Amino acid sequence: MALCGLDFGTSNSTVGVLRHQQAQMTPLEKHPISGAWETTLPSALFFDFETDDIHFGRDAIRHYSQGEFGRLMRSMKSILGSNQMNEGTQIKATVYSFQQIIGFFMNSLKTRAEAFAEEPLTSVVLGRPVHFNDHHPELDQAAEETLAAIARNIGFTDVSFQFEPIAAAYDYEQQTQSEELALIIDMGGGTSDFTLIKLSPEARKKSDRSNDLLANHGIHIGGTDFDRLLSMATVMPQLGLNMVYRDKPNLAIPRHYFVDLATWHRIHHLYEPKVLRELSDLRRNVVEPERLDRLMQALRQKDGHRLAGEVEAAKIQLSEQDQAQIELSFLDELEETVCSVSQAELVSSIATEVERVFTAVDETLLQAGVNHTEVQTIFTTGGSTALPSVRQLIASRFPAARQVRGDLFNSVGKGLVLEAQRRYG
Numbered sequence: 279m280a281l282c283g284l285d286f287g288t289s290n291s292t293v294g295v296l297r298h299q300q301a302q303m304t305p306l307e308k309h310p311i312s313g314a315w316e317t318t319l320p321s322a323l324f325f326d327f328e329t330d331d332i333h334f335g336r337d338a339i340r341h342y343s344q345g346e347f348g349r350l351m352r353s354m355k356s357i358l359g360s361n362q363m364n365e366g367t368q369i370k371a372t373v374y375s376f377q378q379i380i381g382f383f384m385n386s387l388k389t390r391a392e393a394f395a396e397e398p399l400t401s402v403v404l405g406r407p408v409h410f411n412d413h414h415p416e417l418d419q420a421a422e423e424t425l426a427a428i429a430r431n432i433g434f435t436d437v438s439f440q441f442e443p444i445a446a447a448y449d450y451e452q453q454t455q456s457e458e459l460a461l462i463i464d465m466g467g468g469t470s471d472f473t474l475i476k477l478s479p480e481a482r483k484k485s486d487r488s489n490d491l492l493a494n495h496g497i498h499i500g501g502t503d504f505d506r507l508l509s510m511a512t513v514m515p516q517l518g519l520n521m522v523y524r525d526k527p528n529l530a531i532p533r534h535y536f537v538d539l540a541t542w543h544r545i546h547h548l549y550e551p552k553v554l555r556e557l558s559d560l561r562r563n564v565v566e567p568e569r570l571d572r573l574m575q576a577l578r579q580k581d582g583h584r585l586a587g588e589v590e591a592a593k594i595q596l597s598e599q600d601q602a603q604i605e606l607s608f609l610d611e612l613e614e615t616v617c618s619v620s621q622a623e624l625v626s627s628i629a630t631e632v633e634r635v636f637t638a639v640d641e642t643l644l645q646a647g648v649n650h651t652e653v654q655t656i657f658t659t660g661g662s663t664a665l666p667s668v669r670q671l672i673a674s675r676f677p678a679a680r681q682v683r684g685d686l687f688n689s690v691g692k693g694l695v696l697e698a699q700r701r702y703g
């Protein structure tokens with residue numbers, strides 16, 4: 279019986295396995311440019327309409343970026359726990375459920391991990407956010423059941439779950455020298471999750487950690503929300519957001535087209551043929567129809583993910599520099615269009631949501647009746663913890679705590695395989 283820990287992430291996925299009795303992260307994909315093996319597989323699929331092949335990860339993004347005829351899907355985890363969960367999406371003549379689509383992706387993860395572990399994998403600890411849905415426990419439960427059903431369908435016989443921030447805590451615990459009270463902050467692509475836990479070298483061997491675990495909490499805000507907010511603040515106005523009708527100068531055109539285009543897991547809705555027809559009608563009645571032309575061009579060229587990718591890349595650049603350029607010329611037949619974005623614009627467009635994340639951090643401590651000053655270590659993981667505004671908030675909320683920056687993308691997967699060893703080893 280071979281075991282693994284699988285972190286199916288909104289943006290990136292990882293799989294930890296035992297290889298020669300040692301917990302290791304699976305090298306999942308060769309980077310197309312550097313040629314180095316990466317332990318992350320971007321959570322993306324590309325359905326190639328010409329060959330009927332399905333591509334995964336960076337390879338999926340590459341096929342899409344090269345303009346091949348097909349359909350890219352990303353951020354599928356955001357659909358789990360949402361009310362889109364029972365919808366399907368049409369790929370050529372077939373309507374696939376999201377359960378099937380996530381199944382294709384997870385099966386590809388499993389196959390890659392089995393090749394590395396050199397044996398079939400039968401037992402899995404799957405990571406899950408503390409809440410798939412912040413408000414509806416029944417949707418949260420359904421999301422976990424769906425993920426478990428997918429895992430069984432692809433051949434796992436033992437399936438169990440661990441909260442992602444607890445898994446990250448176990449990864450960090452490997453480096454502890456003495457007992458400490460740690461707050462784990464995992465801000466990923468879809469959710470931000472927190473665990474307040476006592477960690478120590480001795481406790482690593484314990485099977486029951488309920489006395490060490492002081493609080494768990496999470497909120498459905500992550501990097502894909504920051505992409506959407508940055509896009510709505512800077513790029514979408516250039517595509518017609520907030521534009522008014524010619525005969526009603528106080529009335530803006532509907533926002534939902536722009537929200538969908540700026541939201542990774544909603545982009546495919548815009549490719550339904552009726553949307554372009556609606557926009558052609560709208561175009562006749564607005565003050566600056568050429569701005570809407572860019573939106574229509576994005577839909578005709580199926581450039582939604584390209585645009586979202588440009589915005590995400592700018593956000594990441596702004597973690598290290600003051601200005602970034604978002605290239606929009608691919609939407610314009612007439613002019614070279616570039617949208618300049620500053621770090622200040624990023625900070626202000628995401629400030630409210632980042633503040634909500636930190637209110638949830640405060641609630642985590644409140645649940646346990648622990649003061650900020652009592653927390654000895656803040657361990658951070660997840661791509662969005664690289665944001666300077668997030669780092670500043672951590673430093674100002676916890677000035678006395680030691681800050682340990684974990685591996686941004688592998689910490690949860692490493693902790694999940696440790697947990698799988700404890701449960702199934």
Ligand SMILES: Nc1ncnc2c1ncn2[C@@H]1O[C@H](COP(=O)(O)OP(=O)(O)OP(=O)(O)O)[C@@H](O)[C@H]1O
Nearest residue numbers: 287288289290466467468469501597660661662664
């Ligand atoms: N340097 C950076 N600055 C800001 N954001 C970043 C940086 N690097 C990555 N990100 C963002 O981090 C997110 C991905 O992080 P991660 O891979 O931890 O998420 P995930 O595990 O897939 O998501 P989740 O755990 O929420 O399901 C993306 O939104 C990405 O844009």
Ligand SMILES: [Mg+2]
Nearest residue numbers: 287466660690
């Ligand atoms: Mg994650």
